[in-house]
Every structure is written in structure tokens, then in C-alpha cells.
Amino acid sequence: MSVLAVRAGGGASHEVIAVSEGGLRTIRADSVVLATGSRERGLGALNVSGTRPSGVFSAGSAQNFMNLQGCLPGKNVVILGSGDIGLIMARRLVSQGARVLGVYELMPYPSGLRRNIVQCLDDYGIPLHLGCTVTRLEGEGRLSAVFVSDVDPETNEPIAGTERRVACDTLLLSVGLLPENEVAKTAGIALDPVTGGALVDNDLETDVAGLFACGNALHVHDLVDHASAEGEIAGRAAALFGMRPHGGDGAASVLAGENVRYVVPQRISPNTDADDTVTLSFRVTGTIHKPRFHVEGIDGAGEVHPIKTAKTMVAVPAEMVQVKLKGVDVAPYSAVRVRAEGVGGAEGARPSPGSVPRKANGSDGGGAE
Numbered sequence: 023m024s025v026l027a028v029r030a031g032g033g034a035s036h037e038v039i040a041v042s043e044g045g046l047r048t049i050r051a052d053s054v055v056l057a058t059g060s061r062e063r064g065l066g067a068l069n070v071s072g073t074r075p076s077g078v079f080s081a082g083s084a085q086n087f088m089n090l091q092g093c094l095p096g097k098n099v100v101i102l103g104s105g106d107i108g109l110i111m112a113r114r115l116v117s118q119g120a121r122v123l124g125v126y127e128l129m130p131y132p133s134g135l136r137r138n139i140v141q142c143l144d145d146y147g148i149p150l151h152l153g154c155t156v157t158r159l160e161g162e163g164r165l166s167a168v169f170v171s172d173v174d175p176e177t178n179e180p181i182a183g184t185e186r187r188v189a190c191d192t193l194l195l196s197v198g199l200l201p202e203n204e205v206a207k208t209a210g211i212a213l214d215p216v217t218g219g220a221l222v223d224n225d226l227e228t229d230v231a232g233l234f235a236c237g238n239a240l241h242v243h244d245l246v247d248h249a250s251a252e253g254e255i256a257g258r259a260a261a262l263f264g265m266r267p268h269g270g271d272g273a274a275s276v277l278a279g280e281n282v283r284y285v286v287p288q289r290i291s292p293n294t295d296a297d298d299t300v301t302l303s304f305r306v307t308g309t310i311h312k313p314r315f316h317v318e319g320i321d322g323a324g325e326v327h328p329i330k331t332a333k334t335m336v337a338v339p340a341e342m343v344q345v346k347l348k349g350v351d352v353a354p355y356s357a358v359r360v361r362a363e364g365v366g367g368a369e370g371a372r373p374s375p376g377s378v379p380r381k382a383n384g385s386d387g388g389g390a391e
């Protein structure tokens with residue numbers, strides 16, 4: 023069954039419009055959890071010139087060929103994008119007999135987890151090229167080569183004179199996931215321009231009462247564990263909706279401070295109990311070695327008060343960080359801010375070409391102590 027739209031009730035129950043083989047259905051519900059996941063960014067979102075030969079696949083369509091139809095999408099493959107999906111596909115293609123010529127990444131750092139860089143690329147001798155992108159396709163009928171250029175780290179624009187030809191028959195696009203919020207838009211839910219997901223409070227309730235959002239629809243996760251944990255928060259809050267105090271003035275804003283790209287949730291409900299756990303999930307803007315994450319409360323007079331400091335070995339944009347607070351920690355403040363600082367500050371700048379930042383203890387991040 024596919025949900026086409028949600029009509030927000032405006033105080034009364036909501037209407038979920040869904041379609042299946044049996045036809046159109048309307049389901050009434052006091053609370054609805056939107057867990058619609060994400061979708062792949064496609065070739066149309068990229069500025070790639072040249073012909074439009076066959077042999078260009080999204081990671082999802084390549085998986086469809088391999089997993090469901092039992093065939094290889096190509097033999098000599100270039101992968102654009104170093105997110106976890108691109109890394110996992112690189113290993114998968116090699117294990118099925120294809121040659122992966124390289125993974126090319128626009129950013130100066132890899133977008134996937136460190137363990138996937140090691141287990142999916144290093145272990146198979148697949149080169150990772152940072153700070154570059156595919157600018158042109160070549161091929162009549164089938165792809166015969168892609169052209170790759172270095173990019174300016176400030177503008178992400180290709181640098182003239184750096185273009186080189188990489189002969190291949192397949193280009194696999196793994197250039198990011200976008201939160202799927204077409205249904206959320208039909209309900210008039212406000213979206214965060216940074217995450218692409220709904221603006222929510224710590225119950226993961228959107229700005230429309232009774233409508234909740236979680237998982238990749240809320241912000242793209244690197245680990246399913248975090249998406250599942252959010253599902254539990256949203257599911258519990260949706261089940262309790264109408265059975266406990268709700269709404270009211272006085273929500274505290276949650277702000278992304280220095281070196282932090284975004285924080286979810288974006289506000290803390292005034293109905294938060296003193297012993298409720300408040301989980302702040304955020305990403306840094308660049309690589310930070312030995313980061314300290316400062317969670318600060320800002321009172322009505324604008325005074326800043328430390329709430330909690332957390333640390334880890336290294337923070338990279340690819341890995342979401344979480345800090346857990348109690349309701350009592352945030353209750354006195356009209357705003358809560360998260361900022362990050364580290365030894366030598368944050369490295370928004372490009373590391374040496376081809377280098378991959380590694381975590382000192384070799385483990386994956388996620389939580390901060």
C-alpha cells in the first residue's frame with residue numbers, strides 16, 4: 023500500500039490517503055509517524071556533459087541488477103561518490119568479477135564510515151580519489167570513458183586543465199540520499215533546509231500536532247541503529263499522543279553552533295519531564311581531531327551556561343555524533359546550542375590529495391563520551 027498524502031486535521035484526526043490494488047483508502051488517525059526513508063540523488067542533479075550512453079547506473083539500480091536479476095551491470099566500473107553505499111557496491115562488484123577502477127569523491131574527505139573504506143576499498147586495492155568529480159561522459163551506445171577533474175575545495179567547481187580520461191564501460195552513481203518527504207509536504211509540515219527532513223522536537227513531533235517523523239526521512243543516517251532508535255521515540259510519542267500534556271508555549275530552540283552543520287531535534291518540548299532522555303544528533307562541518315563537543319544553555323537574558331562537554335578521538339562529517347542529556351539539564355533555558363572545537367580547529371580544508379583521515383582507535387564513531 024502506498025501513501026499518497028496526509029491531510030492534517032487541524033485539531034481533529036488526520037486523514038491518510040493510501041492506494042493499493044484494492045483501490046483508494048482513507049485512514050483516520052490521531053497520530054501518524056512518517057518513516058518514508060530516503061531516495062537516491064540521480065544523474066540529473068549533477069552537471070555532467072557529454073553523450074548519454076547506456077552504462078550509467080544509480081547504486082540502487084545496480085543492486086537491482088545484481089541482487090534480483092543475477093547479472094553484472096558492467097565489467098570496468100568507475101564509482102562516483104564515497105558514501106557507504108558506493109563503498110559497499112565497490113566490494114560487491116569486485117567479488118562478482120568486475121574491475122573497479124576507482125572511487126571518485128567531490129569532497130576532500132570520504133563520505134562513508136572508516137570501516138567501510140578499509141574493508142571495501144583498501145582490502146581490495148581499490149583507489150579512492152578525493153577532491154575530484156566526473157565532468158564528462160564519452161560513448162556511442164555504451165559508455166566508453168568518463169572524464170574526471172580535480173575540484174576547487176572552496177567552490178567545488180572543476181579546475182581547468184586537470185581533466186583526465188578514465189576508460190570504463192560503467193559509471194555507478196552513489197552521490198547521496200535525499201530524505202523522502204513528498205508525503206510530509208502534502209501535510210504542510212515545515213522542513214529543515216539543511217537536513218531536508220522535518221523540523222521536530224525531542225518527541226520527533228513535527229510542527230503539525232500529531233504528525234511525527236523519524237529515520238532517513240528526518241535526516242540521512244549512516245547507521246540503521248540510530249534510525250531504529252528514532253523509530254522507537256516517534257512510535258512511543260505517537261502512541262501516547264493525547265494521553266499526556268502536549269504543545270504549549272516555551273519550547274527551547276536547539277542551535278547548531280561553531281563547526282556543527284545541523285542538530286536534530288531542532289527544539290525541545292516544554293512538556294519534557296526532568297528525567298526524560300533528550301538525544302541530540304548532529305554532524306560536524308569538517309574533520310576535527312580530538313574534538314570537544316560543548317552543549318550550552320542560553321537563558322532568557324542571553325547568558326550562556328555550560329550543560330555538558332563530550333569528547334571523542336576524531337569527528338568527521340560522515341559520522342553522526344550523539345549526545346544524551348536529561349530533561350532537567352535543558353529545562354532552565356530558552357535555547358540549547360551545540361558547538362565543536364578540537365586540536366587545531368576544524369579542517370574544512372582539503373587534506374593532501376588521496377589521503378583518508380583515520381580514527382586513532384580504529385573504531386567507528388557515533389557516540390561521544
Ligand SMILES: Cc1cc2nc3c(=O)[nH]c(=O)nc-3n(C[C@H](O)[C@H](O)[C@H](O)COP(=O)(O)OP(=O)(O)OC[C@H]3O[C@@H](n4cnc5c(N)ncnc54)[C@H](O)[C@@H]3O)c2cc1C
Pocket residue numbers: 023024025026057058059060106107110202205236237238239243244245246247249
Ligand atoms: C545499499 C545500502 C546499504 C546499507 N548498509 C547498511 C549497513 O550495513 N549497516 C547499517 O547500519 N545501515 C546500512 N544502511 C542504512 C540503512 O539501510 C538505513 O539507515 C535505514 O534503512 C533507514 O531506515 P528508514 O526506516 O528510515 O528508511 P527505509 O529503510 O528506507 O524505509 C522506508 C520505507 O518507507 C517506504 N515508503 C516510502 N514512501 C512511502 C509511501 N509514500 N507510502 C508507503 N511507503 C513508503 C519505503 O518503500 C521503505 O520501505 C544501508 C543503506 C543502503 C541503501
